[in-house]
Amino acid sequence: MPEDVELSSLAARRPTERADAARNRRLVLDAAAKLFAVHGVDGVSMDAVAREAGVGKGTVFRRFGDKSGLAVALLDDRERELQEGILSGPPPLGPGVPAAERITAFLDAYVDYLSGHLDVLRLSETAVPGARYRIGSYRFWHRHLAILIREADPGADADHLSHVLLAALSADLVHALRADGHDWERIRAGVLDLAARVLPPGRDARSPGSRPGCDA
Amino acid sequence: MPEDVELSSLAARRPTERADAARNRRLVLDAAAKLFAVHGVDGVSMDAVAREAGVGKGTVFRRFGDKSGLAVALLDDRERELQEGILSGPPPLGPGVPAAERITAFLDAYVDYLSGHLDVLRLSETAVPGARYRIGSYRFWHRHLAILIREADPGADADHLSHVLLAALSADLVHALRADGHDWERIRAGVLDLAARVLPPGRDARSPGSRPGCDA
DNA sequence: TCGATAATCGGACCGCAGTCCGGTTGATAT
DNA sequence: ATATCAACCGGACTGCGGTCCGATTATCGA
Secondary structure (H helix, E strand, O other): HHHHHHHHHOOOOOOOHHHHHEEEHHHHHHHHHHHHHHOOOHHOHHHHHHHHOOHHHHHHHHHOOOHHHHHHHHHHHHHHHHHHHHHHHHOOOOOOOOOOHHHHHHHHHHHHHHHHHHHHHHHHHHHHOHHHHHHHHHHHHHHHHHHHHHHHHOOHHHHHHHHHHHHHOOOOHHHHHHHHOOOHHHEEEEHHHHHHHHHOOOOOOOOOOOOOOOOO | OOHHHHHHHHHOOOOOOOHHHHHHHHHHHHHHHHHHHOOOHHHHOHHHHHHOOOOOOOHHHHHOOOHHHHHHHHHHHHHHHHHHHHHHOOOOOOOOOOOHHHHHHHHHHHHHOOOOOHHHHHHHOOOOOHHHHHOOOHHHHHHHHHHHHHHHOOOOOHHHHHHHHHHHHOOHHHHHHHHHHOHHEEEEEEHHHHHHHOOOOOOOOOOOOOOOOOOO
């Protein structure tokens, strides 16, 4: 099953980390979580995080690269949870059911993920232009979807189509939808309906390029 | 035809503008266009634009709000061109053909628009988080698509679905696709295929919620 | 032509993201 | 225990986006 091997290779971590480095990582992450909770994601500067953590600014940036990287690190645990559910959890999120079902399950789970961490996710995706597409987890979601779409409909441009499905889950878009009054169940229904339109059940294993035209 | 009235109301402009203000607007826009062409969108600071234009920094920001606003102003002409093609141009972009055809024509034209101004569009959409959804032109495209989708498939959540179609045309996404090796025709084909999957021809005027199931 | 008025102008100013490098400290081998 | 060295630390520094307000100037009525 080469799928799992490829996917899990996207989530490696360095083995050795000096004790002070590990301590400071925790200090910074805890400080960031605390400040975000109190002042909101937009009301916290990197200086403030460093000050609250009791470390220098340089430390924060060396560990996390930029503000987007700090947000990614904050999401790490929840993100791995979802990734493990995909790799080895029970179906339909994990393996064992037809691709179309797994796609639906993934999108459904991702909406939950979004709804629980919208602000930090948005920060991680928008702090720097293009950040979203460079983040390791995006690559993971994309690869997962692309594999499933290729299985569900070999005639599609799975690579492009999975980017597009993920675009519907962009934290910035969803934030705008929320601000426009869409509740979470409407967003969820919209995304699932989209998937159903794009990859209707029964499309599996058709000849490439053929689309169910309903006779003439 | 209330559609055109509503849409055109999104593109108003202030009537009176002082002579020096108008002169400086042109100076700034010309300077920005020149510097962007020479140094690339990312290599130009607002100070540099102001200096090149021979005006103060405050002037630039008061006229255009922020960097995203400057980009919007630079796109203004081309954007209005597309908007006028939609409102009163020849079909299939303009009125006069079934909604599904107009949707396809719009997406096709928008890919051309993207390909001609990707960098500046990306700047206008990503300079500030959420900028894309606040820009007047986005509201225009969204309203246009929503009206057409409502006509083509009354059972769909047209509001959400048009956001999603536009998400596939996000300048930041398309920039990432280009950086990943997708050529313009592949992107165009992907978007048009998406529209065909989401709103297949023959869906018009069906009963709400019914989807062509191709029998059992 | 000229004064009153309101809008515009522009550069000093602020806070923040991100960089840099000399000093410090934890890990390892002897 | 201690010497060695790589890795880490942290605060000063830079450049940029964005704000502010006193000076300036276009516009309009008389």
